[in-house]
Amino acid sequence: MATDDRPGAGTTPALARLAGPLAALADNAAARRAGIVALLALMVVAPFVFGEYATVILTNALLYVVLALGLNVVVGYAGLLDLGYAAFFAVGAYTVGILTLRVGVNFWLTLPVAVCTAALAGVIIGGPTLRLRSDYLAIVTLGFGEIVRISARNMSITGMASGLSGIHQPWLFGWHIATPRDFYYLFCVLAILAVAVSVRLADSRLGRAWLYVRYDEDAAEAMGIDRVRVKLAAYVTGAIFGALGGVFFAVNLGAISPESFSFTQSVLILMAVILGGMGKIPGVILGAMIVILGPELLRSLGELRLLVFAVGLLLIMLFRPSGIWPGRGRQQ
Amino acid sequence: MSGALLQLTGVGLAFAGNRVLDEVDFAVPERGIVSLIGPNGAGKTSLFNCITGFYRPHVGAITFGGHDLRRLKPHRITAAGIARTFQNLRLFREMSVPENVMSGMHCRTHAGAFGAIFRPPRQRAEEAEIRATAAECLRFVDIAGDWNRVATTLPYGHQRRVEIARALATRPRLLLLDEPAAGLHGGEKQELIALINRIRDERGIAVLLIEHDTGLVMKVSERISVLDHGVMIAEGTAKEIQANPRVIEAYLGQEDAGADLEL
Numbered sequence: 392m393a394t395d396d397r398p399g400a401g402t403t404p405a406l407a408r409l410a411g412p413l414a415a416l417a418d419n420a421a422a423r424r425a426g427i428v429a430l431l432a433l434m435v436v437a438p439f440v441f442g443e444y445a446t447v448i449l450t451n452a453l454l455y456v457v458l459a460l461g462l463n464v465v466v467g468y469a470g471l472l473d474l475g476y477a478a479f480f481a482v483g484a485y486t487v488g489i490l491t492l493r494v495g496v497n498f499w500l501t502l503p504v505a506v507c508t509a510a511l512a513g514v515i516i517g518g519p520t521l522r523l524r525s526d527y528l529a530i531v532t533l534g535f536g537e538i539v540r541i542s543a544r545n546m547s548i549t550g551m552a553s554g555l556s557g558i559h560q561p562w563l564f565g566w567h568i569a570t571p572r573d574f575y576y577l578f579c580v581l582a583i584l585a586v587a588v589s590v591r592l593a594d595s596r597l598g599r600a601w602l603y604v605r606y607d608e609d610a611a612e613a614m615g616i617d618r619v620r621v622k623l624a625a626y627v628t629g630a631i632f633g634a635l636g637g638v639f640f641a642v643n644l645g646a647i648s649p650e651s652f653s654f655t656q657s658v659l660i661l662m663a664v665i666l667g668g669m670g671k672i673p674g675v676i677l678g679a680m681i682v683i684l685g686p687e688l689l690r691s692l693g694e695l696r697l698l699v700f701a702v703g704l705l706l707i708m709l710f711r712p713s714g715i716w717p718g719r720g721r722q723q
Numbered sequence: 724m725s726g727a728l729l730q731l732t733g734v735g736l737a738f739a740g741n742r743v744l745d746e747v748d749f750a751v752p753e754r755g756i757v758s759l760i761g762p763n764g765a766g767k768t769s770l771f772n773c774i775t776g777f778y779r780p781h782v783g784a785i786t787f788g789g790h791d792l793r794r795l796k797p798h799r800i801t802a803a804g805i806a807r808t809f810q811n812l813r814l815f816r817e818m819s820v821p822e823n824v825m826s827g828m829h830c831r832t833h834a835g836a837f838g839a840i841f842r843p844p845r846q847r848a849e850e851a852e853i854r855a856t857a858a859e860c861l862r863f864v865d866i867a868g869d870w871n872r873v874a875t876t877l878p879y880g881h882q883r884r885v886e887i888a889r890a891l892a893t894r895p896r897l898l899l900l901d902e903p904a905a906g907l908h909g910g911e912k913q914e915l916i917a918l919i920n921r922i923r924d925e926r927g928i929a930v931l932l933i934e935h936d937t938g939l940v941m942k943v944s945e946r947i948s949v950l951d952h953g954v955m956i957a958e959g960t961a962k963e964i965q966a967n968p969r970v971i972e973a974y975l976g977q978e979d980a981g982a983d984l985e986l
């Protein structure tokens with residue numbers, strides 16, 4: 392009894408068969424270690440193999456890995472629908488822009504400020520909203536995302552519609568992070584840190600509490616878990632990931648404008664999380680890669696590429712509603 | 724009854740004018756095994772929900788170990804020492820058996836995001852304690868093997884016991900069991916009786932039981948209370964309850980219950 396009510400169990404013959412070996416690979420510790428080493432080696436040589444254009448695209452993909460892993464804490468682990476995640480991304484980016492350009496603060500000192508600002512914003516938005524037992528969060532975060540973007544458009548300190556430009560490239564212990572390749576490696580480090588943090592969070596008291604609350608709020612409360620506090624922790628953690636992504640996004644491009652933080656941006660990040668199978672770290676990484684690299688790989692199709700990409704996404708959602716990465720619970 | 728562990732006085736609850744509990748007085752003594760019986764819809768589960776903070780009674784007092792529970796949220800009540808199981812299984816799906824039981828230790832531990840990311844010795848010790856407690860509670864309810872399975876794929880009787888283990892992991896002083904024998908077969912019911920006695924005898928935990936299997940209730944309880952249409956109509960030992968004319972009348976109102984009352 393109660394074994395077959397899992398959504399998506401036994402739906403997709405063809406893709407499930409494909410996922411079988413993938414799951415076996417992910418289960419085998421030695422194979423997994425070998426896979427990780429191969430992946431790291433690929434990351435190191437990629438700029439030399441694929442050239443500068445690809446390096447820039449891959450850097451962008453790595454940024455999305457960081458953002459998607461952050462949103463994954465909120466949506467995937469804690470089960471909260473956040474439709475305005477780009478707002479935290481904007482908070483990070485504008486903190487760097489304003490503090491380095493208008494106040495003259497060293498780039499690295501803006502990091503803690505961005506983290507604190509995002510955390511504070513997270514508490515202000517999440518604190519009252521997460522008390523409510525429904526999907527208010529989706530509406531409130533949607534509104535918050537738009538308010539942040541519109542504010543940025545209309546305030547002189549954020550440079551109005553044209554945004555801020557001329558953000559300086561940072562130095563790190565005598566290394567001037569300046570070329571696309573420099574930024575690529577910087578984002579490699581960020582993405583690896585984001586993965587490590589995600590893995591550790593998932594395997595912890597707090598990470599389990601997120602899942603308890605996501606699966607059954609009442610039972611979680613009956614087990615002594617403060618659901619509001621635990622959800623707020625997820626929301627703020629996600630906010631900090633987003634802000635850090637924004638900080639490095641700003642120095643990478645050197646210029647930011649309100650349109651980088653639109654609703655479409657939030658949806659794109661959310662899509663990476665859902666595509667990957669909420670809560671599954673390798674899946675979310677893959678999701679972020681698909682969302683960014685997909686349209687690039689289809690570039691030869693010209694005008695049709697976005698259509699083909701959209702249809703591809705739809706097919707994946709249709710045939711693997713719980714994400715491309717095989718889930719737990721296959722052990723019957 | 725002023726020395727009782729749990730004390731309800733004049734508790735009343737209504738939904739949209741529909742009275743579910745009416746001036747209920749009720750107590751569970753320290754280390755007692757008490758049962759709450761009554762026809763379907765009598766308000767037994769609602770009473771549990773009042774005690775555990777899921778429902779707010781409109782009138783009346785609820786104290787636990789002398790402390791007022793009424794304004795506390797459910798998670799605070801659990802932390803104060805009351806654990807519960809649910810009438811319908813409420814295990815965390817897609818999570819393993821030990822992961823389910825570890826949820827009980829949440830209110831006894833403290834590590835947050837910082838601890839999770841940086842893993843200081845304190846956090847590691849706490850994590851080890853969580854796992855050890857979960858393992859110990861699973862052994863206590865006699866779930867061996869199967870540990871890496873998703874909890875909701877276990878046989879039904881085992882799932883019930885995992886729920887009890889999960890409640891025990893909160894280190895309660897009072898355990899509320901909502902129809903724990905529902906869906907169990909004869910042998911499993913005997914094991915449940917033994918388990919309830921061990922919970923009290925070996926751990927000193929008081930047990931409050933809602934149960935429809937009157938035979939089981941008569942065997943395991945020291946005191947029995949009978950709820951009917953939100954009113955507490957009788958309280959006493961198994962013998963006293965079986966002889967009580969109001970109880971017999973309440974049960975005769977139900978189609979199948981006449982025979983239920985016999986041992």
Ligand SMILES: Nc1ncnc2c1ncn2[C@@H]1O[C@H](COP(=O)(O)OP(=O)(O)O)[C@@H](O)[C@H]1O
Pocket residue numbers: 738743761762763764765766767768769770
């Ligand atoms: N959340 C609720 N909203 C409205 N009515 C409720 C609610 N909870 C319980 N009731 C009503 O209270 C009565 C008692 O229910 P319950 O406590 O589940 O009975 P029992 O557990 O004794 O079978 C029922 O008539 C039920 O419909």
Ligand SMILES: [Mg+2]
Pocket residue numbers: 767768769810
């Ligand atoms: Mg009930």
